[in-house]
Structure formats: C-alpha cells, structure tokens
Amino acid sequence: MNIMLFGAPGAGKGTQAKFIIDRYGIPQISTGDILRAAVKEGTPMGLEAKQFMEAGKLVPDSTIIGIIKERLSMDDCKKGFILDGFPRTLAQAEALEVLMKEMGIKLDKVISLNVPDELIVGRVTGRRVCKDCGASFHVEFNPSKVEGVCDLCGGELIQRKDDTAETVTKRLSEYHAQTAPLFDFYMERGILADLDGTKDIDEITKEIFNILG
Numbered sequence: 001m002n003i004m005l006f007g008a009p010g011a012g013k014g015t016q017a018k019f020i021i022d023r024y025g026i027p028q029i030s031t032g033d034i035l036r037a038a039v040k041e042g043t044p045m046g047l048e049a050k051q052f053m054e055a056g057k058l059v060p061d062s063t064i065i066g067i068i069k070e071r072l073s074m075d076d077c078k079k080g081f082i083l084d085g086f087p088r089t090l091a092q093a094e095a096l097e098v099l100m101k102e103m104g105i106k107l108d109k110v111i112s113l114n115v116p117d118e119l120i121v122g123r124v125t126g127r128r129v130c131k132d133c134g135a136s137f138h139v140e141f142n143p144s145k146v147e148g149v150c151d152l153c154g155g156e157l158i159q160r161k162d163d164t165a166e167t168v169t170k171r172l173s174e175y176h177a178q179t180a181p182l183f184d185f186y187m188e189r190g191i192l193a194d195l196d197g198t199k200d201i202d203e204i205t206k207e208i209f210n211i212l213g
Ligand code: ADP
Pocket: 007, 008, 009, 010, 011, 012, 013, 014, 015, 016, 123, 124, 126, 127, 128, 136, 137, 138, 139, 141, 142, 197, 198, 199, 200, 201, 204
C-alpha cells in the first residue's frame, strides 16, 4: 500500500502518519525529517537546504527528487510507504509518477487533511517535536503525558526553528502557490480522499483507517 498524506504545514500529516505506521507496518517518508537530519549532520545538501527551510521557502525540486529516489529504493519500502510532505510541487508530483512507473508501483491513495489558514498558525507555533523520532505533540491540543518528553520513545521535545508565526506565514503562502494545485492533480486521478482536518485526532485516524481498509 503506497499512500501520500497531503495538506498545509501543521495540517496533521505527521501525527496521522505515526498511527498508520503502527497499524500497517509501512515506513513514513518525511522529506522534512530527512532534510532536518541532513542539516543536523551538516552535509552539503543540509547546508544548502537550511537556508530555504529557515526562510520558509521550498527546497529546490532537484534536491528533493534526489532524496526520494534514494529513499524509495530502500528495502523497507517494498511493502509500501507513507509519503509525508512530498510531493509539494507539480514538478515533484510528475517526477514521482515517472519514478513509480519505472519501479512498477503506483500511488494507491492520497489523503488530504483540510485545515483553514486561521487554525494553522496556532497549530504550528504550539507544536513540539521529538528530537529523536520526530513525533509531533501540541502544548494545548495534543500534550505529551510528561511535559517535554516524547510518549513514543522518551526523547526530548523541542520547538522547530521554523515553527514561528513569521515563518509559518511564509510557508503557508508557498503552500497555496505551489502545493495546493496538487489537490486537483490527484483528484483527477481518482485517488484523493478529502478529509476535514479540524476534527479530533482520533476521529481523523478512524476515517483514515476506514478509507485504507
Ligand atoms: P504536519 O505534519 O501536517 O505539518 P503535524 O502532524 O506536525 O502537522 O501537526 C501540527 C500540530 O498540530 C502538532 O502540534 C499536532 O500535535 C497538532 N495536531 C495534529 N492534528 C490535530 C488535530 N486534529 N487537532 C488539533 N491539533 C492537531
């Protein structure tokens, strides 16, 4: 089963991905997580990407497509995967189609989480993420059991550098200009499920499980 989670920054993609991993045993491929790991390691790719990420801009397509090619060729993707935060431009979506065709696989479902812009700023600025496993929490809407500690792995919870009110506004405008058009792209392919991302986390998880079967 090959799935993609689609939605604005802070729509709840990463949160839902963790539940899908648990139930279906397929890996989450988050280009954001991969880029943050490269930034932390200080690789040449990380150094380049850092400037874009901190400015709330999209990292160039060529870099992202390279990351995805490498990641999808790994063994753990054979049973399926969850794309989280990729593709984000039409060029990325088209490159993905070509790549999957070459691999003899296809995207089965695109789950879109729809959250209005007014709610996004509060979600992103209150987000806390695990330094070790990337799990997402929220100081108000989804607090961890112990403050500052990840429920899943015990790692330390931190605030991402780009999760400020100022940067999120820029990320939202990138989203509307470059990523939102992919909604129609996948709708036309008949694989898009449009969900209300403002519902409770558990409610959304149930709806996703119903769709995936
Ligand atoms: P994304 O991966 O789409 O950027 P996240 O999954 O990290 O988004 O969620 C963004 C923030 O919103 C996190 O702090 C998360 O705990 C919170 N969140 C996720 N889903 C919901 C929801 N349905 N209702 C309220 N808050 C949510």
